[in-house]
Amino acid sequence: MPELEVKPTEIVSSLKQESIGLSTGDNKVSAFSLSSIKAKRELEAQQKSMVKETVQYPTEPFNETDMLLQWNKFAQKLEDKGQMILHSLMMINDPKLEGATIVHELPNEGTRIEFERLQNELLGYLRGMLHNHDVSIQLHVNESMESKRAFTPQDKFNRLNQLNPNLELLRKTFDLDI
Structure with missing residues (x-):
C-alpha cells in the first residue's frame, strides 16, 4: 500500500477552504488572513461603485399664508390629541417665513427644549403639506418676549x-x- 504524503501547504489551503469567513467566488477565505483584507476591500469597492438612485424631492414655492394655515392645522391636531402644552407653544405667536426657513420665537429655554421634541413631526407634516422639502425651522429664545394674544x-x-x-x-x- 502506498503512503500518502501530505504537505503543510496543502493542509493550510484545505483549512482555508473549510474555514468560515468571506467568500470570494467559490473559495472561502479565513477572516484572519491577508486575503480576507483584500476581499473586504474589493467588496467595499464594489459597493461604492454601485450608483445610488437620487430622489428629487419637491420644492414648490409657498408663501407665509400657506405656511401659517398648515402651522395652525397642525396645532389644531395637537389640541385634538390633548397635547395642550405643545399646542400652546405653537400658538404662542405667529412664526415668520424667511425664504424656506420658518423662524419661531419662544419665551425661554425650557419651552425651546419642549418644542424640539415636536420639531421632527412638525417638519415632516409641513414638508408634505407645502410640497417643499427645503423647509426648516429655526428657533429663537427671547426672554423678554411678551404675549401677543388679544x-x-x-x-x-x-x-x-x-x-x-x-x-x-x-x-x-x-x-x-x-
Missing part, C-alpha cells in the same frame, strides 16, 4: 387694525362699536 374685544380690534388699517375706516363708516 383677550378683550378692544385688544382684538387693535390687533386687527394693525394688520389692516382699513378696518378703522370700516368702523367709522358704519358707526360700529368695538
Whole structure:
C-alpha cells in the first residue's frame, strides 16, 4: 500500500477552504488572513461603485399664508390629541417665513427644549403639506418676549387694525362699536 504524503501547504489551503469567513467566488477565505483584507476591500469597492438612485424631492414655492394655515392645522391636531402644552407653544405667536426657513420665537429655554421634541413631526407634516422639502425651522429664545394674544374685544380690534388699517375706516363708516 502506498503512503500518502501530505504537505503543510496543502493542509493550510484545505483549512482555508473549510474555514468560515468571506467568500470570494467559490473559495472561502479565513477572516484572519491577508486575503480576507483584500476581499473586504474589493467588496467595499464594489459597493461604492454601485450608483445610488437620487430622489428629487419637491420644492414648490409657498408663501407665509400657506405656511401659517398648515402651522395652525397642525396645532389644531395637537389640541385634538390633548397635547395642550405643545399646542400652546405653537400658538404662542405667529412664526415668520424667511425664504424656506420658518423662524419661531419662544419665551425661554425650557419651552425651546419642549418644542424640539415636536420639531421632527412638525417638519415632516409641513414638508408634505407645502410640497417643499427645503423647509426648516429655526428657533429663537427671547426672554423678554411678551404675549401677543388679544383677550378683550378692544385688544382684538387693535390687533386687527394693525394688520389692516382699513378696518378703522370700516368702523367709522358704519358707526360700529368695538
